[in-house]
Amino acid sequence: xxxxxxxxxxxxVAEGNPLTVKCTYSVSGNPYLFWYVQYPNRGLQFLLKYIxxxxxxxxxxxxxxxxxxxxxxxxxxxxxxxxxDSALYFCAVRDGRNAGNMLTFGGGTRLMVKP
Amino acid sequence: EPEVTQxxxxxxxxxxxxxxxxxxPISNHxxxxxxxxxxxxxxEFLVSFYNNEISEKSEIFDDQFSVERPDGxxxxxxxxxxxxxxxxxxxxxxxxxPNPGNTIYFGEGSWxxxx
Numbered sequence: 001x002x003x004x005x006x007x008x009x010x011x012x013v014a015e016g017n018p019l020t021v022k023c024t025y026s027v028s029g030n031p032y033l034f035w036y037v038q039y040p041n042r043g044l045q046f047l048l049k050y051i052x053x054x055x056x057x058x059x060x061x062x063x064x065x066x067x068x069x070x071x072x073x074x075x076x077x078x079x080x081x082x083x084x085d086s087a088l089y090f091c092a093v094r095d096g097r098n099a100g101n102m103l104t105f106g107g108g109t110r111l112m113v114k115p
Numbered sequence: 116e117p118e119v120t121q122x123x124x125x126x127x128x129x130x131x132x133x134x135x136x137x138x139x140p141i142s143n144h145x146x147x148x149x150x151x152x153x154x155x156x157x158x159e160f161l162v163s164f165y166n167n168e169i170s171e172k173s174e175i176f177d178d179q180f181s182v183e184r185p186d187g188x189x190x191x192x193x194x195x196x197x198x199x200x201x202x203x204x205x206x207x208x209x210x211x212x213p214n215p216g217n218t219i220y221f222g223e224g225s226w227x228x229x230x
Contacts, residue, residue: 032215043119043206043223044158051216090158094215102171103150103219105158 002027002095004106012112013081021076021089021109029097033074035065038088038108047089050074061085081113117141119222121207127228128197136192136225138207147190148208148219149182151175158206164190165213197229 003026013019025031035047048059055067065076074091091106120139128134140147149161162172164182181193190209194201204224210217 034218036221044208044221046218046220049216049218092158096215102160102163102173103148104160107157 002093002102002104004091004093004104006089006091006106006109008109009107010110010112012114015083015113015115016080019076019078019081019085019111019113021091021111023074023076023091023106024072025074025091025093026072027093027095029095031072031074032094032096033065033067034092034094034103035059035063035074035076036090036092036105038090040087044090047076081111083113083115086111086113117220119207119209119220121205121222121225123225124223125226125228127230130199130229131196134194134197134201134227136194136205136207136227138190138192138222139188140190140207140209141211141220142188144209144211144220146170146210146213146217146219147182147184148210149192150206150208150221151203152206152224153200153203161192161205194227197227199229202227202229 005024033050036044048057050057050067058064063078088108090108092103122137147164152158160173162176163170179195183191206221206224208219208221210219
């Protein structure tokens, strides 16, 4: 079975400061990892993904994420937060051995960026 | 940019009534999905659909639920006899192929309120 944990319900950061949103995962096969963002009353918007290769992946809006196999983590980062980054962030995983390619989501982390 | 579109954006229905949620996946995509998000909870997988048949479904997707691709563009989720606990945001999604590294793109969602 595959699972994702986002240990923080909420992360507060001041505008201009770096931000990190944590994610750990568990899969049997190779992990395929994704981050999505959800703005209020909106759908899930794809940010970035890790498939293979470089452990640091870059995505939309200046976000990046670092894959760490030994720690089974895929933390989302941004060097300088904007107030407009305030939203709900979801980490998700797919197991490379799962024929149906189901995405399993974490519980989400609310990011609050204060001016 | 191509997107997944869903209708209606919000529907209120009485308990026991049938509901059909409609989706138009991205045009060249082959895999289709329904997920749901109960208010304040995590995003949950319901069903995946490929080549005109269900490829995977979760425990949530019981006999009350069905999916159909009635023509070349639409993908529908039917709930036969709605219950109060079916109240949730329902997301349609699609991806281009079977590779687990393929990104799944989500629609804006359909809010279902069962009263």
